[in-house]
Amino acid sequence: MRAIWKGAVAFGLVNVPVRLYAATGEHEVRLHQVHREDGGRIRYRKVCSLDGEQVEWADIAKGYETEDGELVVLTDEDFDQLPLSTEREIEVLEFVPAEQVDPILLQKTYYLEPDRTAAKPYALLRGALEQTDRVAVVKVAIRQRESMAVLRVRDKVIVLQTLLWPDEVREADFPVLDDDVSVRPQELTMASSLVESLAADFDPSQYEDAYVTALEELIAAKVSSGDTRAPAAPPEEEGSSEGGAEVVDLLAALQRSVDKARAARGEDADEGSAGAGAGSQKSSRRSASTARGATGGAAKGRASTSSSSTAKGTAKGAAKDAPASKAPAKKTAAKKAPAKKSADDGDATPARRKARSKAS
Missing domain, CATH: 2.40.290.10 (Ku70; Chain: A; Domain 2)
Structure with missing residues (x-):
């Protein structure tokens, strides 16, 4: 002890x-309350009646309610x-x-x-x-x-x-006990004889709890016949080391947020899910096309760069072989000059034209 x-x-x-x-x-035989369907234990948790949250033992205090409700x-x-x-x-x-x-x-x-x-x-x-x-x-x-x-x-x-x-002992208040009840002497004598016939010294060891004994025998019979089941494993608590429950809760919260946003826009959740799936496929195809385009563009860019380099090399070689080829370019420039002059003449006044002809 x-x-x-x-x-x-x-x-x-x-x-x-x-x-x-x-x-x-x-x-006594200790029995638990379990769910009849799967054998899960029925748990009792201390929950605040105002916010519905479970309260830890360290946060629990004792309270007294006055007659005024305070x-x-x-x-x-x-x-x-x-x-x-x-x-x-x-x-x-x-x-x-x-x-x-x-x-x-x-x-x-x-x-x-x-x-x-x-x-x-x-x-x-x-x-x-x-x-x-x-x-x-x-x-x-x-x-x-x-x-x-x-x-x-x-x-x-x-x-x-x-x-x-x-003051913790209640009074026995039964009005029926105050009624006058007549008991005949013969009845009292007979009751006293019954008491004497059952008189004995009290020995509590000769008595047993028949209910508990029968209950223990019932449990033993079920065990011996194989009428048992493995206790159900309780689900993992939130915040476990594996974090599985947190992931599931996070996904569920995200899904609820998406559904709520779609409902606010007047979209059906199922249609939104289908649209999201189609959008994902289109996005995948678009990404693939973009990737192919980028690859092709890079190849074209490399080809163009190569052609340009080749052309530049050819032009340089031609210039070395024919240095007189620059003269026609000067003549072309000279021919273009009068065009500018005629444009100026078209815009000039007659007096200016006369002055120019005298000067020439």
Whole structure:
């Protein structure tokens, strides 16, 4: 067992260092809620009712709603400031007869184990409780919850049993119990005889949980017959190291964005997809044609460059062989000059023409 609390029992001037252990544990077959179709586990997540987002445990605080509907949020720091005088101490308040403690008040049971150095004061307290046939009424704080409790002896160990507070016990308010009901003496005698016929000393070990036993047998039978299935592997969480889920979510988000934009333009999503496919094919053909054109253009450019270089070489060779070929070019230029002059004459006035003829 593992201790859940450590402190001391204080009665009078005596302190008994002890450790607290849970004395009971429920025995049950642990069953999970699963999806009937595929066997997937049903998970419960803490979700904010306002934004629908899952909330981490570190971001959760306790809240109290007032009668006016206002919310008071209490943090761990607020609880740490509350006084708990019995936080590490089991304070003995009084010793009372055991029969005066109503069993309805009993809540949960713990064992008290003494430290090795406190064996003698522990035995002293245990002996005093046994000799006086009384229980000690105490106060204790477990997991920041202050409770009333009693200390009593069970075999050789001191047992702590927490109690409900008086206002936590409901009153039995059944008007039918106030009705006058007549019971004949013969009926009461017969009922008493039945009680005596079933009278015995209580031995809880002779009883068993028949339901749990039958459930365990049912599960064992299904296992032996092969009526089982492999548990379904849960899907990868978002943000995994492989990043697969992020890629899928990104593609889905992009597709939704495209569909939304097309819908805003009045285009059908399917038509847009078909148009996108056709556009992709046209773009592919256009790219191929462009590539071929670029290749052909480059070849033509190289051929033109080569022809030009050849022509230049031929012209240079011809010029070396026939240097007189430049003269006709000068004559042609001389012939062109009068054309300019006649153009000027056409534009000149008669007086200017007469002056020019006298001068010539």
